[in-house]
Amino acid sequence: MRFGPVPVSDATGLITAHSLRSHGTTLRKGSTITREVVAALAADGVSEIVAVSLEGDDVGEDAAAGRLAAALAGPHLRIEEAFTGRCNLFATTAGVLVIDRTGIDAINGVDEAVTVATLHPFKPVADGEMVATVKIIPYAVPGATLARACAEAGGEAVLRVAPYRRARVGVVSTRLPALKDATIDKTLRVLAERLKPTGAGIVAETRVAHTAGGVAAGLSEVIDGAGADCAIVFGASAIADRRDVIPMGIQRAGGTVDHLGMPVDPGNLLLLGTRGDVPLIGAPGCARSPKENGFDWILHRLLADLPVARADIVSLGVGGLLMEIVSRPQPRAGGEPEEGGDD
Template sequence: MLFGPVPLEDALSGVAAHSVRLPDGVIKKGSRLDAERIARLRSAGVREVVVVRLEPGDVPEDEAARRLAEAAAGENVRVEKPFTGRSNLFAQAAGVLVVDRDAIDRLNGTDEAITVATLPAWKPVEPGEMIATVKIIPFAVPERAIAAAQSAAGAAPLIRVAAFRPLRIGVVSTLLPGLKPTVVRKTVRTLAERIAPAGATIVRDVETPHEAAALADALAGLARSDAQLIVVFGASAITDRRDVIPAGIEEAGGVVDHFGMPVDPGNLLLLGSIAGRPVIGAPGCARSPAENGFDWALQRLLAGLPVGRAEITRMGVGGLLMEIVQRGQPRSGDNPGHDPAEDDDS
């Protein structure tokens, strides 16, 4: 690509590299300098203009952006028609954004002329939401640069939306004398609001004493029902793999896959399964509508994405979330009389 100032008489068929203000208007950056525009420039006293000329093997910015955007787009992603070297990508379904970060990094590293930016991976998105953009910096790039970027990115789509599924959810709330019924009901309503964007519904809502045997009976019943995912809200936080909720899962014939997560609030989340159904032992912070680690696990399960030890242990970077009012012990400040065993918030 040729770029630089040329005498006006040599600018015909070039592309204006910068906008030029004239008494009768503006010749915008990227405009083709045809005879009419050249005449306007001459009448305004312009004698020299900075132009761009493509050389053999150059790919115009819009075409380059389109090709890379279409190569990056996967399931449930729409590519917008490019303009000024930019092609935006939009979600076509409600779900979780899945991004191949390593491939995006490789693509962005191939040539400074080529850039791809996305929303954070694993973010829940809505239909029509902009999720990524491909921007070509100059007016054109060599074909070899596009080929190198495509090669670096690989054959698989880089950006896709795992669509939410309208799962049927069973809920168990364990009870202790100090837990107000209004708290239990509000917790279930908050869950219903959380799953509404996915079209999921609560089909079973069970209350039981905070005892392993009673919980096991409730879980076994849900495992025989039409519930596809089970959420357990404990009257007291899970503090050990031998605590009431994990013990109840195992007594019901299930397994505990992982306990704890590097997301705060949300540290005390538990994952298990019964009869092929995922079970989430919710941390206390899940009673709040504020974002916490429970959301991260729940959203992926609703989108049909794997959630196990490998996925949970990779959530630490970015896992320090905003403080929430409902936490029994805020991160900052001294509380010498606090007993961690009584902390149901994380």
């Protein structure tokens, strides 16, 4: 690609590099310069214009952006028509955005002319939400450069949306004398609102004694009895150890505890488990709040039927420090946390 000043008389068919206004003539950057424009500029006394001309295997910015977008886009994404070297990608369903970060980094590393920007990995997205944009910086790129960028996308999708698949949520709430029914009622309302964007709903809820036996019975009721495909246990007291009530109740119900604890605050005291093919969450206290916390990060992945392994959880520490919850004492500042508090 050539870029620089050229005589107006030689500019027909070239691309204008910058917007130009001269008396009655307006030429937007990136426009193809026609004979009529050349004549008008010459009549206005303009002798030179900064223009772009393509060479050899150069691919124009719009075509290049569209080709790269097509190479990296996976299921449940819509590619918008490219304009000014930009091609945007949109979700076609509600779900969780899945990104191969290595692939995106590799594409961005091919050449400074080629860029891809995305939302954060595993972000919940709505139908119609923009999730990524491809931008070609100059007006064209060599075909070989574009080919390398497209090749970095590999044979598999670098970018896709995992639709929400689990829709039947069962809730077990344990009770202690200090926990009011009104608190449980509010927790269920908050959860129902949290689930709305996913299309899921609470199909069963039960309130049991804060004992391992109570938790086991509650899980059996919502899973075996009501057919929940995801179950959440809200404890009257926070989980302090794998030998605590909720983990022991999950095991007694025939489930397994896969991981306890998470480097996300609020959300440290989350438990992840399974019973058969049903994922289980021992909710941290902060899950009673409508504010975003670590519980949201795990819940959305599970509802999209994305596996969550120990490695996935321990990788959340960078960026895992969220807002402080003002309704509790400040343990980060040395205050005493409440029993069953917001962690």
